[in-house]
Amino acid sequence: MNTLKYISLILTFSLLMACEMNEITPTEYVAADEAITNANGVKKAVVGCYDALQSQSYYGRNMIIVPDLVADNLKESGTLQEYVEIDNNRMLADNATVLGIWSSLYDAINRANIVLFYVPKVNDMADDLKNNYLGEMRFLRALHYFNLVRLFGKVPLRLTPAFNPTDANNIKRNDVSEVYAAIIDDLLFAEANINNTVRGRATKQSATALLAKVYLTTGQYDLAKQKAAAVIAQFPLESNYSNLFSTEDPAEVIWSVKFNAQDGNRLALYFAPTGMGGRNEVVPTNELNAAFESGDLRKNVSIASENYVLKYKDIATGTDKVIVLRNGEMYLIRAEAELRLASPDLSLATADINAIRARAGLAATAASTKDDLLLAVEKERRVELAFEAQRWFDLVRTNRITAYLPSVTANQILFPIPLSEVQASGLEQNTGY
Numbered sequence: 001m002n003t004l005k006y007i008s009l010i011l012t013f014s015l016l017m018a019c020e021m022n023e024i025t026p027t028e029y030v031a032a033d034e035a036i037t038n039a040n041g042v043k044k045a046v047v048g049c050y051d052a053l054q055s056q057s058y059y060g061r062n063m064i065i066v067p068d069l070v071a072d073n074l075k076e077s078g079t080l081q082e083y084v085e086i087d088n089n090r091m092l093a094d095n096a097t098v099l100g101i102w103s104s105l106y107d108a109i110n111r112a113n114i115v116l117f118y119v120p121k122v123n124d125m126a127d128d129l130k131n132n133y134l135g136e137m138r139f140l141r142a143l144h145y146f147n148l149v150r151l152f153g154k155v156p157l158r159l160t161p162a163f164n165p166t167d168a169n170n171i172k173r174n175d176v177s178e179v180y181a182a183i184i185d186d187l188l189f190a191e192a193n194i195n196n197t198v199r200g201r202a203t204k205q206s207a208t209a210l211l212a213k214v215y216l217t218t219g220q221y222d223l224a225k226q227k228a229a230a231v232i233a234q235f236p237l238e239s240n241y242s243n244l245f246s247t248e249d250p251a252e253v254i255w256s257v258k259f260n261a262q263d264g265n266r267l268a269l270y271f272a273p274t275g276m277g278g279r280n281e282v283v284p285t286n287e288l289n290a291a292f293e294s295g296d297l298r299k300n301v302s303i304a305s306e307n308y309v310l311k312y313k314d315i316a317t318g319t320d321k322v323i324v325l326r327n328g329e330m331y332l333i334r335a336e337a338e339l340r341l342a343s344p345d346l347s348l349a350t351a352d353i354n355a356i357r358a359r360a361g362l363a364a365t366a367a368s369t370k371d372d373l374l375l376a377v378e379k380e381r382r383v384e385l386a387f388e389a390q391r392w393f394d395l396v397r398t399n400r401i402t403a404y405l406p407s408v409t410a411n412q413i414l415f416p417i418p419l420s421e422v423q424a425s426g427l428e429q430n431t432g433y
Contacts, residue, residue, distance in 0.1 A: 036114070036115065036118035036119075036122070037118075037122070038122060038123075038124050039122060039124045039125045039129075041118075041122075042115065042118070042119055042122055042125065042133060045111075045114070045115045045118070046115060046133055046136065046137070048111055049108070049111045049112050049115055049136075049137060049140055050140070050200070050201070051263065052104065052107055052108035052111050053108065053140075053257045054257065054259060054263050054265065055100075055104040055107075055108075056100075056265070056266050057097075057100030057101050057103065057104035058101070058104040058105065058108065059257040059265070059322045059324070060259070060264075060265040060266060060267075060318075060322075061265060061266040061267060061270060062097055062100060062101055063101065063147065063389055064267055064322060064387065064388070064389050065083075065267070065270065065282055066086060066097065066101065066389075066392075067389045067390065067391055067392040067393060068282075068386070068387055068389070068390075068391050068392070069083060069086050069087050069282055070086050070087070070089060070392050071391040071392040071395055071404070071405070072285055072287050072288065072391070072404045072405060073284065073285060073287075073288045073382070073386055073387070073391045074087075074282045074283065074284060074285060074288075074309075074387075075087055075282065075283060075284075075285050076281070076282055077280055077281065077282060077283045078270075078279055078280055078281035078282065079281075080097075080281060082095045082096045082097040082098070083097065083281065083282065086098075087282075089405065089407065089408050089412050091412075091415060091416055091433075092416070092419075092433070093416040093417065093418065093419035093422065093429065093433045094418070094419040094420075095416065095418075098415050098416060098418060099418040099419075099420065101151065101415075102148075102152070102417075102418050102421065103418075105144045105147060105148050106148075106158075108140065108144045109141055109144045109145070109158060110158070110161060110162055112137040112138075112140050112141040112144070113141070113158065113159065113160060113161040113162075114161040114163075115133065115137045116134060116137050116138070116141075116161075117160065117161045119133050119134055119137075120134075128195065131193040132193060132194055132195050132196055134189070134193060135189060135190040135191075135192070135193035135194035135202070135207070136190070136194055136196060136201060136202040138186035138187070138189050138190045139186065139187065139190040139194065139202035139206060139207050139210070140202060141159075141186055142182075142183045142184075142186035142187045142190070142207075142210065142214075143210060143324075145157070145179055145182065145183050145186075146183050146210070146213070146214060146217075148179075149176055149179040149180065149183070150217070150393050150396070151414070151415045152414055152415050152417060152430070153176055153414045153430060154173035154174060154175055154176055154179075154428075155173055155174065155179060156171045156172060156173055156174065156427070157174040157178055157179050157182055158171075159182065171425055171427070172427075173417075173427060173428055180214065180217075180218050183214055184211070184214060184215075184218075187207050187210055187211045187214065188207075188211070190202065190204075190207035191204055191207040191208050191211065194207060199249050199256075199258075200255075200256065200257070200258040202255065203254075203255065205231055205234055205235070205254055205255075206254050206255035206325055208227050208230050208231050209227070209228075209231045209254045209255070209325040209330060210325060211223075211227045212224050212227035212228040212231065212330060212333050212334075212337075213325075213329075213333065215227060215337075216333050216336065216337055216397070217393075217397050219340075221337040221338075221340045221341050222337070222341065224333055224334075224336075224337040225333075225334050225337035225338055225341070228330040228331075228333040228334035228337065229334055231254060231327060231330045232327060232330050232331060232334065235251065235252055235254060235326075235327040235330075236251050236252060236327070237252055237327055237328060237331070237355065237356075237359055238250050238251065238252040238328075238359070239359070241297055241298050241301055241359055241360060242297075242301045244301075244323065244326065244328075245301060245310075245311045245312075245313075245320075248321070250326075252326050252327045252328060253321075253323055253325075253326045253327075254325040254326055254327060254330075255324050255325040256321040256322055256323045256324055256325075257321065257322040257324060258321055259318055259319050259320065259321065259322070260317075260319055261317040261319060264314070264317045264318025264319055265312070265318040265320060265322065266318055267309075267312035267318065267320060267322070268312040268313055268314050268315045268318060268320060269315050269318065270282060271283075271308055271309035271312055271387075272308055272315050273306060273308055276315060277315050277316070278308070278315055280308070282309075283307055283308055283309075284302075284303050284307055284308070284309060284386075287404075288303075288382070288383075288386060289303060289307070291379060291382055291383050292383050293362060295361055295362065296360050296361065296362055296383065297359075297360050297361040298360045298383055298384065298386075299383075302383075302386050302387065303386075309387050311386075311387050311388075312387075323388055324389075328356060328359075328384055328385075329381075329384070329385060329390075331352040331353075331355055331356050332352065332353070332356060332377055332380055332381050332384065334348075334349075334352050335348075335349040335350075335352035335353050335373075335377050336349075336374065336377045338352075339370055339373055339374050339377065340374075344370060346368070346369075346370060346373060349373055349377075350364075350365060350367070350368075350373060353365050353367075353373065353376055353377060353380060356380050356384055357380065360383075360384070378394065378398065378400065381394055382394075396413055401413065409432070411430070411431050411432025411433075412432065414430045415430070416429065416430055416433035417429050417430055417433070
């Protein structure tokens with residue numbers, strides 16, 4: 001079935017009637033105009049928008065595993081055929097994991113769009129609270145589109161809600177530049193209007209941090225440097241790298257997706273060995289293991305001596321948080337952005353690289369030229385952010401895929417548009433699929 005129609009019919013409000021964040025208790029499907037008529041309805045609908053992040057096809061599993069599996073940080077060691085295709089860079093258009101990611105992202109977008117549509121019509125809310133909710137929804141929508149455009153390239157850009165099947169008719173794929181323009185517009189609004197400070201919810205700082213990533217991806221390096229610096233000024237680096245994954249709310253974390261026993265993720269389950277009750281579905285590659293320098297404190301936090309991922313530990317209930325934005329990455333964004341300026345200050349970039357290395361127990365980088373420092377950033381991003389959904393996007397963004405995955409062709413850089421979407425909606429397929 002056409003996913004863009006399907007989400008408009010059922011998925012959008014299946015979880016909007018929850019009462020508290022991360023305590024989702026679905027009851028029945030509710031028409032949007034019945035669910036969002038007052039402040040209480042908005043509050044519940046907003047919770048449903050955050051709940052969309054917890055899908056196993058999204059941050060509950062595949063959005064974390066797939067970017068390292070399609071790259072060179074993870075390899076398939078289990079039985080999932082769709083993971084085998086992804087690992088071998090031989091995806092088919094009917095790959096179930098790819099379809100799940102596409103569907104979950106458009107479901108999440110439509111939820112946000114419906115809240116954005118109804119909030120201005122609610123009368124029992126102050127304008128600053130309305131703008132805060134609008135900012136949170138636009139942050140989420142920007143995040144979803146950022147993930148979509150990096151995976152699939154041109155995608156349908158829907159900025160209004162789909163309430164029925166006809167709303168999804170005559171869809172087309174928008175140019176990448178149009179999608180990024182909408183992402184940036186959403187994030188600038190979010191940055192200016194969010195006043196929320198609750199952990200797990202979008203904040204002004206999370207919008208700024210995501211802008212830094214977007215500007216780096218789109219080659220707007222001076223802006224990326226500015227936004228990263230603004231975040232660095234407000235968040236500390238954890239003195240102990242292990243605290244990032246053992247502490248519930250580390251000071252360094254700008255924004256993460258929260259899970260609990262009722263709404264758990266499946267990351268530890270898929271990473272852990274069968275002897276521990278896991279599935280042993282994917283394991284770190286030899287190349288990633290070798291990328292850690294001797295004495296790097298991050299390795300034993302990231303990879304067990306038996307070679308499985310350690311950053312996610314709760315096999316039984318999946319309550320590990322999923323870090324999406326943290327200050328350690330902002331240092332590396334600022335360093336790379338500086339190096340890509342027309343007249344970079346190599347000392348500034350070196351200082352940011354060394355701040356990350358010092359926390360890892362390593363000596364200062366030996367790199368001294370611009371090109372060597374860019375390679376140093378690339379290496380630090382790989383080991384610092386391993387299993388945090390970064391590696392594939394980094395290799396694509398820097399045109400460095402063939403340096404590590406020489407068998408990957410230009411046609412395999414983008415994921416296939418799901419076959420069901422091509423057949424039902426006539427969407428143009430990416431070249432090579």
